[in-house]
Amino acid sequence: MNCSRLGKWLPLYAGADLSARRSRRLEKHLETCADCRLALDELRAALAGVRDVAGREALDWPEADWKRVLARVLSAKPEPRRAVRAATFPRKAWAYGLAVILVLGAAVLVMKIALSPPAAPLLTEVLMPTPARPSRALMTYETPSPRQLQDVPYGVQPERMTLDRTLLAAGTTPEKTTQNMMSMTLVSQETGLQVHWTFNRNFEWEEKKE
Amino acid sequence: MDEKEARLVELVLEGRTEAFEPLVTPYRGLLLTLAYRLSRNIEDAKEISQETLMRAFRYLGSFDTKRSFRNWLLQIEMNVWRSLGQRAPDEGVLRELAAGNPTEDPQERLAGKETREKLLVCLDGLSPREREVFLLRDIEGRSVRETAEVLRTSTLSVRVHLSRARNKIRLLVKDRFPELMGAQR
Numbered sequence: 463m464n465c466s467r468l469g470k471w472l473p474l475y476a477g478a479d480l481s482a483r484r485s486r487r488l489e490k491h492l493e494t495c496a497d498c499r500l501a502l503d504e505l506r507a508a509l510a511g512v513r514d515v516a517g518r519e520a521l522d523w524p525e526a527d528w529k530r531v532l533a534r535v536l537s538a539k540p541e542p543r544r545a546v547r548a549a550t551f552p553r554k555a556w557a558y559g560l561a562v563i564l565v566l567g568a569a570v571l572v573m574k575i576a577l578s579p580p581a582a583p584l585l586t587e588v589l590m591p592t593p594a595r596p597s598r599a600l601m602t603y604e605t606p607s608p609r610q611l612q613d614v615p616y617g618v619q620p621e622r623m624t625l626d627r628t629l630l631a632a633g634t635t636p637e638k639t640t641q642n643m644m645s646m647t648l649v650s651q652e653t654g655l656q657v658h659w660t661f662n663r664n665f666e667w668e669e670k671k672e
Numbered sequence: 673m674d675e676k677e678a679r680l681v682e683l684v685l686e687g688r689t690e691a692f693e694p695l696v697t698p699y700r701g702l703l704l705t706l707a708y709r710l711s712r713n714i715e716d717a718k719e720i721s722q723e724t725l726m727r728a729f730r731y732l733g734s735f736d737t738k739r740s741f742r743n744w745l746l747q748i749e750m751n752v753w754r755s756l757g758q759r760a761p762d763e764g765v766l767r768e769l770a771a772g773n774p775t776e777d778p779q780e781r782l783a784g785k786e787t788r789e790k791l792l793v794c795l796d797g798l799s800p801r802e803r804e805v806f807l808l809r810d811i812e813g814r815s816v817r818e819t820a821e822v823l824r825t826s827t828l829s830v831r832v833h834l835s836r837a838r839n840k841i842r843l844l845v846k847d848r849f850p851e852l853m854g855a856q857r
């Protein structure tokens with residue numbers, strides 16, 4: 463426990479103005495901290511002493527002065543009665559109103575986003591792995607399962623059939639193969655422009671635009 | 673607000689202004705004492721109390737009878753005290769006040785001199801806001817919430833100033849008037 467942190471709560475605790483949760487934490491600390499217990503005793507004693515002094519000193523008006531003051535007060539003209547509702551109108555009503563407007567605005571925005579159709583992608587990424595003869599020195603490429611293919615993110619279109627046919631033609635097994643070339647085609651749906659990138663095993667690449 | 677006070681307020685608002693005296697008489701000592709402890713000057717205290725009563729009478733029509741009349745008066749007094757600029761007396765005035773105030777007879781002045789000096793010294797060590805909070809919460813016994821309502825501030829602000837005020841009072845009493853602490857132990 464930290465005296466410098468919990469000790470700040472002592473003045474409020476001494477006057478029973480600390481929250482129940484903090485009071486419990488402070489009480490636990492007080493069981494083991496003699497310094498804080500001493501400070502609490504001093505606080506309580508000082509407050510009780512000042513209250514006692516204040517309780518013994520109470521002023522009052524001399525009767526003549528009091529009558530004179532009342533006469534002066536009653537000679538004034540009171541303001542007309544006002545509606546209580548106007549008097550009790552929350553002082554921060556403008557802040558509450560602004561908060562309501564902000565919450566409503568945020569709700570409308572969220573609804574609008576949730577109900578609008580998804581935007582069409584600008585580019586479609588097409589992965590076209592080019593199979594090659596197996597090589598133990600290269601990383602293996604595992605053909606994705608139909609389940610995995612269903613989970614491919616929107617816009618990525620693996621050309622599985624082409625890959626499978628090529629692989630079969632090359633006489634390799636589709637489950638486990640290797641590759642040393644990879645190509646990627648980016649197609650703009652707006653302009654139809656196609657950009658082909660081809661990478662070899664050393665990440666040397668070529669670019670071709672159509 | 674109790675029924676008796678609500679009835680008196682209604683009477684005053686109906687034009688029977690003589691009902692104002694029984695309405696405010698229970699608080700006349702409280703208003704004067706609080707004003708004195710805030711201003712530490714009996715003349716200022718009288719001025720503050722009188723202005724408080726004037727405003728209470730003038731604006732009684734806007735008083736919400738669901739609220740505490742006592743707290744409403746205290747709120748007006750705090751506003752008056754602030755509008756007067758929270759004048760702080762110099763040392764000479766403090767000593768003069770500690771010796772006695774003109775509302776008491778000579779015997780009471782003598783008996784209360786030491787007591788008054790202790791309280792004034794303690795209150796003088798606080799900032800104006802700390803003094804307001806300390807007087808309302810610890811001397812007048814208002815709750816933190818009521819104190820915040822009277823001072824038109826948040827309960828958080830009241831707790832912060834109350835905490836500082838109590839710490840200062842503890843150190844002042846310990847250094848200057850340790851006999852007060854001894855009497856309570």
